[in-house]
Amino acid sequence: MSEQSALDDPHAQPARKLGDFLTNALIVGIIRLALALPYALRVRFVGWIVERIIGPVAGYKRRALRNLEMIWPDLPEARRAEIATRCLNNVGRTFIENYSARAFPRRMAKVTPHGPGAQALEEAVAEGRPVILVTGHFGNYEATRAALVARGYDIGGLYREMKNPYFNAHYVKTMEAFGGPVFPQGRRGTAGFVRHLKGGGQLVLLFDQHVQYAPILDFLGEPARTALSAAELALRYDALLIPFYGIRQADGLNFECVLEAPVPHTDATTMTQALNDSLAARVREMPEQWFWVHRRWRADEP
Known part of the structure; x- marks a missing residue:
């Protein structure tokens, strides 16, 4: 160095x-x-x-x-x-x-994900078509992946490495424990991520954090830089793009897992705005479940 x-x-x-x-x-x-x-x-x-x-x-x-x-x-x-x-x-x-x-995967194994996206996912897997499952920091974003993995789906994840290397080391292990491969954002994880997708695999992406230099789209009525990567990958590899949510229930311990209808393939910007609109609707309905602690709106920064 x-x-x-x-x-x-x-x-x-x-x-x-x-x-x-x-x-x-x-x-x-x-x-x-x-x-x-x-x-x-x-x-x-x-x-x-x-x-x-x-x-x-x-x-x-x-x-x-x-x-x-x-x-x-x-x-x-x-x-x-x-x-x-x-x-x-x-x-x-x-x-x-x-x-x-x-304990958490064992609990989620008892939950059956539902919604129009659940059937679309099942059909895509049967056809060998790749699927990108997209969510935000809402409820528990790992709940639905755990429920699907328990049903035999091989769902990989993409994660953003933490700035604290000591914390990052065990943080990654928690994601691996749910089953399915996990890949770090950036060049190091891209090859494996793409290989998994091209092989007809399923991947989970979180899209609701500020990404430097990303296009500015609307989120909850305010401009927010939003990465187009999920939609771009879906278009490039003809993958279904399915928004999903792990919704915490009133008892604070259990979850409803909902897979919404796949986002139609048009262009990356339109598709990503549809994802923002989907999440915004959930936030308006249940604002306590979204992570308001993120610095989401920084559109004035590059």
């Missing part, structure tokens, strides 16, 4: 590496404590920790409130606060559910 690249690499800086190490140690401590508890208690426990402690201290609640005020300025302040609080609780529950590598 050259001197300049070492300076540019934040993990080459001792202070940053120590901070990453300590942060990961705290997270691992919470995970281990939670996993020692019975399943229902652990899910409620981590939901509470993120809602009451981590979310406010880390600034996630402030960011969620800021996003909510921008999107729904006429909503009463008390209602925005309620949505932000319940959003944080859902984030915490989702986190520990996805680390419950045995």
Whole structure:
């Protein structure tokens, strides 16, 4: 590594590496404590920790409130606060559910995904046609993949590597535990990702985060940079593009898994806007289940 690249690499800086190490140690401590508890208690426990402690201290609640005020300025302040609080609780529950590598898939194996996309998926697999399943950070985005894998589908995933390398190492293992290959975003994972798709496989993509230099599309009435990659892959490999959602139920522990009708093949921008519109409809119906903590609207940035 050259001197300049070492300076540019934040993990080459001792202070940053120590901070990453300590942060990961705290997270691992919470995970281990939670996993020692019975399943229902652990899910409620981590939901509470993120809602009451981590979310406010880390600034996630402030960011969620800021996003909510921008999107729904006429909503009463008390209602925005309620949505932000319940959003944080859902984030915490989702986190520990996805680390419950045995209990969570076992629960999801009992759930039957439904909706027009479920039959379309079954028919595509029978024909050997590739399928791209697309969702956002809503409910628990891994719930439906776990339910489908339990039914014999070989569903791969694409993930964005975490900035903290210590955390990333065990984060990837949680996704692999659900079954199906997982691939990192970028050149390193592209070859395997495309091979799986071209072979008639199924892949899951999350599309609702800001992507630098991506086209600006509408999301919840505001401009948001949105990657076209899911639609572009669907067009390139004649893959079905199916929006899906793992919707948390009122008890906070169970899920409904819905596969919507496939998005018609037109052009990448139109198809991606359809995905944004699909997610926006879900968010308007159940705003507490979307991750308002993301910096989603940064269209003024490149």
